[in-house]
Amino acid sequence: MxxxxxxxxxxxxxxxxxxxxxxxxxxxxxxxxxxxxxxxxxxxxxxxxxxxxxxxxxxxxxxxxxxxAPLDAAAPLRPLHRTTGGDFGAVGYTYLALTAAALLAPGRGDQIPMSVLVDQIRADAAAQGIEIADGLSERRHLVAALQALMEWGVVGETDLGEDQDREDREEGEPVLTVCRSLLRHLTAFALHDLPGPSAAIAARPETPRRRLYRRLVEDPFTARDDLDPEALDVLIRERADLARRLDEDFGLVLEVRTEGALAYDPDGSLTDVPFPGPGTVNQAALLLISELVDIADPVPGSAVHVDTDTLQNTLSDLVAAHARSWRGEYVRDVTALRRDVTALLVRLGLARAHDDGLLLAAPAARYRPTIAESPQP
Structure with missing residues (x-):
C-alpha cells in the first residue's frame, strides 16, 4: 500500500x-x-x-x-432533546419506550397505521399499569417519541395510495413504515432479560485505561477529582500515547492541566451541544460565565462556588439588558432561565450542581470574552 x-x-x-x-x-x-x-x-x-x-x-x-457503554456516575448527563426544545423527561421516555415496544408487537409487519399504533400503546400501558393522559398531552408526547424515532431512521411516513388501503386503516390517516431490524438495536441488550431498571445503565467493570479513554472522548472536560487513582495514574504515565491515539482515532487534541484533562476538537464540529451558540440559553450561559468570573476573580485553575441568590440576581440583570432580543418566556421567568442555563453548563462539564447554587469549573473561564485591541495607525 x-x-x-x-x-x-x-x-x-x-x-x-x-x-x-x-x-x-x-x-x-x-x-x-x-x-x-x-x-x-x-x-x-x-x-x-x-x-x-x-x-x-x-x-x-x-x-x-x-x-x-454507560459512563461512570461522575459523567455529565446527556438527555434526549425534543425537536421543539427542552429535554425528554420521565413521561417522554415512557412514551418512547411504549412506542418502540408497540412497533415491535408480534404480528405487525413493516407498516402500521397510526390509529393501530396508538391503540397498541394504550393497551401495553394498561397491561403494565402505566397511566397515560388523554387528549393534547398524549399527542404531544407521542409526537415527540415519533420525531425521535424518525430522526434515527427507525420509522418513516408512507403514502400507500388508494389502491393499497388496509382494512385496519382509517381513511386519510398516516401509515408508518418501520425498520424493525434497526428498532431491535436501539437498546444495548434485551431489556426483558434484566433484573431491574438500574441494570440497564450500570457501568461494567473496565480497565482504568478504557475508563479514562472513554471519558476523554465523550466528555468536554474531565476533572482530576473525578478520576480514580488508577485512571489518574494512566493519565500521568501514558499521556503521550493517549494524545496520539485521540488524534489518530478521532482528530482530538489532548490538553492536560492541573485541574483536569480536556480532549477538544480543533474543528469545533464534533459535539452534540454547540457552545457558544445561538439561542437565549446559550447566550445567557456565555454572558453569565463572564459575569461570575468577574465577580469571583478566582485564582487561575480553581473552581468557583456561586450561590443561588448570586445566580438569580446576575441573570436578572442580564435579562434586563437583553430583554428585547431574548425569548419572552425566559424574560418573564428568570427562574426557568436559571434552571436551563445551569443544566446546559452541567451538561458541558463547565459546572456542577451544588446544594446552594453551582460550582463553576475552572475551564469555564476559557469562555470569558476578551476585548481585542485594534492596532494603532
Missing part, C-alpha cells in the same frame, strides 16, 4: 469514527455518504471501538449502529 493510500485510509477511518460519535445511528437513507464511509471501514472501526472504548458497532445493509 502506498503512503498516500495509507494516509487516505487513516483519514477515512477517522472521519467515519467521528460521524459515529456524533450520530450513533447512521442510515443509508438519511446520511448515505457517512454510512458508505462506515461500511468501507467497518472491520477497522469495529476493532477500534471495541478495544479503545468497549463499544459495539453493528453494520447492516440499511444502517450502522454504535452501541455505547
Amino acid at each position: 502506498s503512503t498516500g493510500t495509507a494516509v487516505q485510509d487513516a483519514a477515512g477511518r477517522r472521519d467515519a469514527a467521528r460521524a459515529l460519535l456524533q450520530r450513533p445511528i447512521l442510515t443509508a437513507t438519511h446520511d448515505p455518504d457517512n454510512f458508505d464511509l462506515v461500511r468501507r471501514h467497518s472491520a477497522a472501526l469495529r476493532a477500534m471501538f471495541a478495544d479503545r472504548l468497549g463499544y459495539t458497532l453493528i453494520v447492516e445493509t440499511e444502517f450502522a449502529r454504535l452501541v455505547k
Whole structure:
C-alpha cells in the first residue's frame, strides 16, 4: 500500500469514527455518504471501538449502529432533546419506550397505521399499569417519541395510495413504515432479560485505561477529582500515547492541566451541544460565565462556588439588558432561565450542581470574552 493510500485510509477511518460519535445511528437513507464511509471501514472501526472504548458497532445493509457503554456516575448527563426544545423527561421516555415496544408487537409487519399504533400503546400501558393522559398531552408526547424515532431512521411516513388501503386503516390517516431490524438495536441488550431498571445503565467493570479513554472522548472536560487513582495514574504515565491515539482515532487534541484533562476538537464540529451558540440559553450561559468570573476573580485553575441568590440576581440583570432580543418566556421567568442555563453548563462539564447554587469549573473561564485591541495607525 502506498503512503498516500495509507494516509487516505487513516483519514477515512477517522472521519467515519467521528460521524459515529456524533450520530450513533447512521442510515443509508438519511446520511448515505457517512454510512458508505462506515461500511468501507467497518472491520477497522469495529476493532477500534471495541478495544479503545468497549463499544459495539453493528453494520447492516440499511444502517450502522454504535452501541455505547454507560459512563461512570461522575459523567455529565446527556438527555434526549425534543425537536421543539427542552429535554425528554420521565413521561417522554415512557412514551418512547411504549412506542418502540408497540412497533415491535408480534404480528405487525413493516407498516402500521397510526390509529393501530396508538391503540397498541394504550393497551401495553394498561397491561403494565402505566397511566397515560388523554387528549393534547398524549399527542404531544407521542409526537415527540415519533420525531425521535424518525430522526434515527427507525420509522418513516408512507403514502400507500388508494389502491393499497388496509382494512385496519382509517381513511386519510398516516401509515408508518418501520425498520424493525434497526428498532431491535436501539437498546444495548434485551431489556426483558434484566433484573431491574438500574441494570440497564450500570457501568461494567473496565480497565482504568478504557475508563479514562472513554471519558476523554465523550466528555468536554474531565476533572482530576473525578478520576480514580488508577485512571489518574494512566493519565500521568501514558499521556503521550493517549494524545496520539485521540488524534489518530478521532482528530482530538489532548490538553492536560492541573485541574483536569480536556480532549477538544480543533474543528469545533464534533459535539452534540454547540457552545457558544445561538439561542437565549446559550447566550445567557456565555454572558453569565463572564459575569461570575468577574465577580469571583478566582485564582487561575480553581473552581468557583456561586450561590443561588448570586445566580438569580446576575441573570436578572442580564435579562434586563437583553430583554428585547431574548425569548419572552425566559424574560418573564428568570427562574426557568436559571434552571436551563445551569443544566446546559452541567451538561458541558463547565459546572456542577451544588446544594446552594453551582460550582463553576475552572475551564469555564476559557469562555470569558476578551476585548481585542485594534492596532494603532
